[in-house]
Amino acid sequence: MEHRPLSELGHVADLKPSEVPVLSKRERLDRWAELLEREPDRLLGTLDEIEWKPKAVRLAMRADNSALTVAFNDPVLRTAGLLSDRFGDAVNFFQISEHDAHIVLCSCHGGQFMRAEEAARRVRGIRSPSLWSLYFGWLR
Numbered sequence: 001m002e003h004r005p006l007s008e009l010g011h012v013a014d015l016k017p018s019e020v021p022v023l024s025k026r027e028r029l030d031r032w033a034e035l036l037e038r039e040p041d042r043l044l045g046t047l048d049e050i051e052w053k054p055k056a057v058r059l060a061m062r063a064d065n066s067a068l069t070v071a072f073n074d075p076v077l078r079t080a081g082l083l084s085d086r087f088g089d090a091v092n093f094f095q096i097s098e099h100d101a102h103i104v105l106c107s108c109h110g111g112q113f114m115r116a117e118e119a120a121r122r123v124r125g126i127r128s129p130s131l132w133s134l135y136f137g138w139l140r
Helices: 025-037 055-060 067-072 075-080 087-094 098-105 116-127 129-135
Strands: 043-045 113-115
Touching (some): 043 116, 067 075, 067 087, 087 098, 113 116
């Protein structure tokens, strides 16, 4: 193998820096909602009674086939920094409060399963807080 400086390789290959998408909070939430809206009737698992769990347990929570799984399965969101489909990683990545994540993901607001369309509506409510009072005032 021949070693060459990077400056010399530009003549041999088309080199481009690896681009990691920089998404704003709003763009991240919009992308998540759009992913959920692609299959509006899909039944998603919820996280069981988030509010009653100790913080360490709550942050590590996940559920198979949840709204967070939909987000984590997206290569754009993973490349942008979503580390897993766990509650704590989602709170950090989407830059949302645990309370808002609770409203989207918890079984106490959606039962054991929730339609993806409903999850998307809740994600959009986080993105645009003024919508909460119109559609979800009873959840606060």
